[in-house]
Amino acid sequence: MVKRQTVWLSTMMVLSLMLIGYYTMNNQTSPASSTADNQSISTAAVNPPANDTSNSSTSDTKKNTAPSSKTSKATSSDVTTTSASDFFTNTETSVEQQLSEQESNLKAEMTNTKASDAQITKASNQLQKLQSLDGGMDYAIDAIKADGYKSAVIVPDNNQEKFTVWVEANSLQKDDAIKIMNIVSQQLDISMLDISVKAHA
Secondary structure, three states, rough: OHHHHHHHHHHHHHHHHHHHHHHHHHHHHHHHHHHHHHHHHHHHHHHHHHHHHHHHHHHHHHHHHHHHHHHHHEEEEEHHHHHHHHHHHHHHHHHHHHHHHHHHHHHHHHHHOOOOOOOOOOHHHHHHHHHHHHHHHOOOHHHHOOOOOOOEEEOOOOOOOOOEEEEEEEOOOHHHHHHHHHHHHHHHHOHHHEEEEEEEO
């Protein structure tokens, strides 16, 4: 009996030591794990500023992008304005060249020694009419601009019988077109039926 009790006590002591050692090890491990958890939390707390930095860089990128879009719009409007300006400048230059060429031809006929008196008289009358037309067109364009249009040009046909009036505008109301036709009719002393008005922008 004594040996059995001794063995039993020894066994219990061993088990007790093992339990004590087990709990001791668990107590030492849990602070370490809690420390690790705390570190992960602190790391998570540090991460948001990094995200904020990326957001701020994104916002900076958007800010930098915004002016470029405004610049593109400004450039687009400049191109539109330039194209309208070019249209009126080129058309006016073309009309002036056409009238200048006709004047030169008429003057050449007037100074032609082989031309008859009737031919010279006809050329002289046509030259006066052409010069009067040129001056009237200038007055008409000035009057149209004074009425609020930025640019205007009058294009006669080859016989100076029909006239097309271009004005810088997105569109024209019927009353505005009639008003322009009336101005041109008075300045050129022609019928309003021989005048057409068109908008260009």
